[in-house]
Amino acid sequence: MTSAFQASLLDCDDDVAPGLLGSSVRRTELDRGAWIDVRPGWISGADTLFDRLIDAVPWRAERRRMYERVVDVPRLLAFYAEGEALPDPALDEAKRALDVHYAEELGESFRTAGLCLYRDGRDSVAWHGDTIGRGRSEDTMVAIVSIGTPRTLLLRPRGGGPTLRHDLGHGDLIVMGGSCQRTWEHAIPKSARVTGLRISIQFRPRGVR
């Protein structure tokens, strides 16, 4: 697959690396004990990482049962279970940096990496919380690195309330924490305007999916 994502002129760094976290992470408290942390432009060399992941990851299409029908999942997927080698050393570095930054607050390390490839604005993820496993009943964190074409992440309280909109740019980090998976839902909506590829990398602790 060739990259349909146009390398930005400012980002011509061949070395891929996560930047500092620390005070560059901006926290927004949501209600009901949920929060999000945002660190724009966390990954430098994100263009290079994007191209490497497009080639290295065994992207696969999935079909899932939805009520009476079996439908195509509208994005390509890959999953790296605990202990499985990640597809790029920069993802190991990102995971290590997240483990250090969140060690005290999370009390455990991130263990798995889920990857999604959104081929264009027709690909999406519907409203959901990551509630398969412990996210259903316990506070946890899901850290997402977004690279490629910017997409909108929507967040809304379960049971109703205003929708928050967050634009995820190339190399950005967003972490959903506290009760976010069980008291809020998130989605990447379809968009007729989006024509480029986006990769999302989600790091989760053990037993959260």
Ligand SMILES: O=C(O)CCC(=O)C(=O)O
């Ligand atoms: O694409 C994203 O950043 C979100 C993906 C997501 O919510 C999920 O895989 O659970």
Ligand SMILES: [Fe+2]
């Ligand atoms: Fe999710």
